Amino acid sequence: MTEPNYWIMKSEPDAYSIDDLKEEKETLWDGIRNYQARNFMRSMNVGDIAFFYHSNCKPPGIVGLMQVIETKLTDPTQFDNQSKYFDQKSSLENPRWDCAKLKYLGEFGEKLSLKEMSDNFTAEELLLLRKGNRLSIIPVKENIAKRLYNLLGSVK
Template sequence: MTEPNYWLMKSEPDAYSIDTLKKDGVTLWDGIRNYQARNFMRRMSLGDKVFFYHSNCKPPGIVGFMEVIDLNIIDPTQFQKESKYYDPKSSQEEPRWDCVKVKYLFKANKFLSLTELKILFNEEELLLVKKGNRLSIIPIKKEIAKLILEKIK
């Protein structure tokens, strides 16, 4: 069996938090409306591991860990006119957006803030710390992921 890939996925805690995922157990990671982030999501495989990152809060940081359990799901929010993720250019015949399903693995025993991540890693090691990076889904190199995992367990 091959080793999983690692990712970081951001969510604002008031939109969807690690505590909500813990309660739900599984969720669709929908509402991605950036092509680069979507394309990263399309590279995911079953069993890939994901760091859950709370963004747009004080302080932002890694709060938990999850696993990809389903792939290539058409994002239903693109068709829902009442959704903030509605995309009038998307159609049932040619959907533009998809999502994955993730399951909760654990909440971080130690919160790892963006400030701490910037101290630990440079932008070549971890795209998240690059100034101006606003992507909601980011690949994480395996060796970096293992170091982060040690910090949050």
């Protein structure tokens, strides 16, 4: 077994929160409509670890941990014209968007807020962790993941 890759995956808790995932146990991470984020998701492997980040809330920060359990799945919402993620330019023969399936691993005792992250990482590292706000999926190097673990403690 090779070492897992680490990721930060963002979601607005109003749309989908760690509590939702805890209840469902696993979820299809669909609705990604940014090519760079999609490509990151395509490079995920089963067994990879993802930090669940709550965005657009007070305070924003990392709240829990997930694991990739399935990859290279077609995102069904692109074909659903009732969905806000419907993509007219995508076709069944040549789907444009795909997604991964994630399972719940646990919740951290305390949220690691963006403020605390900025206190513990250099500006350059923080930029990598946030990608200028725009990406909902971000790769995390192993040494950074270890430091996040140290700040977060273990999941419950």
